Amino acid sequence: MSFSAWLGLLAICCLGAMSPGPSLAMVVRHTLGGGRANGIVCAWAHSIGIGVYALVTLLGLAVLLKQAPLVFNGIAILGALYLAYIGVQALRSKGGMSDKLAAGKSTDWLTAARDGIAISLFNPKIMLFFLALFSQFVMVADELWGKSLIVLTPLVVDGLWYTLIAFLLSHKSVLPKLREKAALIDKLSGVVLILLAVRVLVTL
Numbered sequence: 001m002s003f004s005a006w007l008g009l010l011a012i013c014c015l016g017a018m019s020p021g022p023s024l025a026m027v028v029r030h031t032l033g034g035g036r037a038n039g040i041v042c043a044w045a046h047s048i049g050i051g052v053y054a055l056v057t058l059l060g061l062a063v064l065l066k067q068a069p070l071v072f073n074g075i076a077i078l079g080a081l082y083l084a085y086i087g088v089q090a091l092r093s094k095g096g097m098s099d100k101l102a103a104g105k106s107t108d109w110l111t112a113a114r115d116g117i118a119i120s121l122f123n124p125k126i127m128l129f130f131l132a133l134f135s136q137f138v139m140v141a142d143e144l145w146g147k148s149l150i151v152l153t154p155l156v157v158d159g160l161w162y163t164l165i166a167f168l169l170s171h172k173s174v175l176p177k178l179r180e181k182a183a184l185i186d187k188l189s190g191v192v193l194i195l196l197a198v199r200v201l202v203t204l
Helices: 003-018 022-034 036-059 061-067 069-092 097-102 109-121 124-133 135-140 144-169 175-180 182-202
Strands: none
Touching: 003 135, 003 144, 022 036, 022 109, 022 144, 022 175, 022 182, 036 061, 036 109, 036 124, 036 144, 069 109, 069 124, 069 182, 124 182, 135 144, 175 182
16 A cells, blocks of 8 residues: 555544544543543544454455345344433433432443444444445555555544543543533433434434
């Protein structure tokens, strides 16, 4: 892969990572509920899911899944139901960040990691994003180094971007203000997750 091709790949990865959506909402929630460390754990767990999709696209499995609608739709439906479940829990604030903070508790690393990887792996739109935009780079990556870049670039960019978000949100001048709005953040993230689940189901 040439340097110019990699720059194109990097630009697409940056734009994809920086687009606001449910992934951002999840990192915000775990930074709010567990501080900087939990936000970073959530960020890199999410990036592992992104790396999995990049690898799947590279190996050609994404095309295969798209040509097997029953398998693809099954994954999409399960993912949408899980996202909707998380969204409803957040909307009701049952087990949400506002309840945990009121009880003097915080989320644990395992929950942050689980939610981070789930929000990427259970969103089939991410696979379609890779399928649509990454095929051009797969074609020019004929060496091991180029193929490695196709997987590592989106993984690292995604992890670094959401790590930056976690650092900014956990600043001592920002985090207390966020925690004052914990109930509102719970509800907003719940709405975002439910809308994503509905969108996935409607567009199958």
